[in-house]
Structure formats: structure tokens, C-alpha cells
Amino acid sequence: MTTIVGISGSVRSGSFNAALLRVAAAECPPDAVIRIESIAAIPLYNGDEEAARGIPAAVARLKDAIAAADGLLLVTPEYNNSIPGVAKNAIDWLSRPPADIARVFGGKPVAVAGASPGGFGTILSQNAWLPVFKTLGADLWPGGRLLVSRAASAFDASGEMKDAAARDNVRKFVAGFVAYVRGR
Numbered sequence: 108m109t110t111i112v113g114i115s116g117s118v119r120s121g122s123f124n125a126a127l128l129r130v131a132a133a134e135c136p137p138d139a140v141i142r143i144e145s146i147a148a149i150p151l152y153n154g155d156e157e158a159a160r161g162i163p164a165a166v167a168r169l170k171d172a173i174a175a176a177d178g179l180l181l182v183t184p185e186y187n188n189s190i191p192g193v194a195k196n197a198i199d200w201l202s203r204p205p206a207d208i209a210r211v212f213g214g215k216p217v218a219v220a221g222a223s224p225g226g227f228g229t230i231l232s233q234n235a236w237l238p239v240f241k242t243l244g245a246d247l248w249p250g251g252r253l254l255v256s257r258a259a260s261a262f263d264a265s266g267e268m269k270d271a272a273a274r275d276n277v278r279k280f281v282a283g284f285v286a287y288v289r290g291r
């Protein structure tokens with residue numbers, strides 16, 4: 108069984124990115140699973156807190172989940188043409204302490220996807236993640252793009268993706284990433 112940890116970079120209850128992650132999990136090929144994890148309990152990074160109390164439990168748990176998984180799928184919004192602070196804050200915490208980065212991210216296959224109500228489908232945010240994952244030594248999957256634009260019409264009120272062609276794009280993206288993870 109190939110295990111992918113899936114994280115939404117938005118903690119909003121009606122998040123399009125969380126909806127996209129759920130579609131990706133539902134479209135996962137046989138013998139693979141996308142385990143959806145949350146960043147909602149991760150506090151703002153504060154070096155004083157880290158020095159005094161160490162790594163928060165929610166961070167330690169997510170680090171272990173990523174370390175144990177075969178790959179990581181980050182479904183990210185775009186804020187101000189870049190990475191949302193909430194998501195970057197989570198990854199920053201997950202990179203602490205530096206001596207543990209290799210265990211969590213080193214050589215880890217990572218795929219980035221995203222959904223936005225506008226016309227560009229998070230392309231600038233996805234690009235902005237590249238140097239972050241390179242810095243962490245992850246193995247960023249170069250094979251696919253999943254850019255869901257016009258998200259308000261791509262998902263229905265319950266967060267389902269009804270359009271067969273759009274859903275097929277998600278299925279192909281996930282299948283490509285899973286094949287990449289397995290082929291390494």
C-alpha cells in the first residue's frame with residue numbers, strides 16, 4: 108500500500124483546496140491511499156515557545172505522519188500571488204528542529220496542487236513553493252500540474268466536483284504522482 112499524506116493549506120470550513128484534496132483522496136488508485144491531515148491545530152511559529160516548550164504535539168504528530176508516508180500532497184491556496192502564511196507557518200514548524208528535516212522531508216516525493224476562484228488556479232503559489240521544498244531536500248514531483256481555476260463553479264455546495272473532465276484531471280494527477288512515488 109502506497110501512503111500519501113494530504114494537507115490542505117487552508118483551514119477554512121468551506122475551503123476549495125480542502126475540497127480538492129478530498130476529491131484527490133477519493134480518486135486515489137487502488138493500493139494507494141491519501142490520508143488527509145490537518146494543519147488547523149498548529150500554532151504560529153514562535154522561537155521563544157520552541158525554546159521553552161519544544162515542538163508542539165500537533166506538529167510532532169504531523170511530522171511523524173509525513174516521515175512514515177511514501178509521499179506528501181500539498182493542496183495550496185494562493186494569497187497575494189504567493190504562499191498563504193497559514194500554510195507556510197505550518198511547513199516552517201514542520202521543519203523544526205533543523206536536525207530532523209532529513210527524516211521528515213529528505214528525498215520525500217512531494218506534489219503541489221491548488222484551487223482558486225480566479226482564473227489562474229494558484230500557479231504563482233505553486234511556483235512559490237518550489238524553493239521551499241528544494242530547501243527542505245524534498246523530491247518535488249516534476250510531472251504534473253493540477254490548477255483548478257473558477258473554483259466556485261468547479262465544486263458544488265457540498266464540495267463535490269461534478270464535472271467529469273475536471274474530475275478526470277484530478278484522477279490523472281493523483282495516478283501520476285502515485286506512479287512516481289512507487290517507481291522510485
Ligand SMILES: Cc1cc2nc3c(=O)[nH]c(=O)nc-3n(C[C@H](O)[C@H](O)[C@H](O)COP(=O)(O)O)c2cc1C
Binds near residue numbers: 117118124225227228
Ligand atoms: C489575503 C488573501 C489574498 C488572496 N490573494 C489571491 C491571489 O493572489 N490569487 C488568487 O487566485 N486568489 C487570491 N485570494 C483568493 C483565494 O484564492 C480564495 O479566498 C480561496 O477561496 C482561498 O482558498 P480556500 O477556498 O481553500 O480557503 C486571496 C484571498 C485572501 C484572503
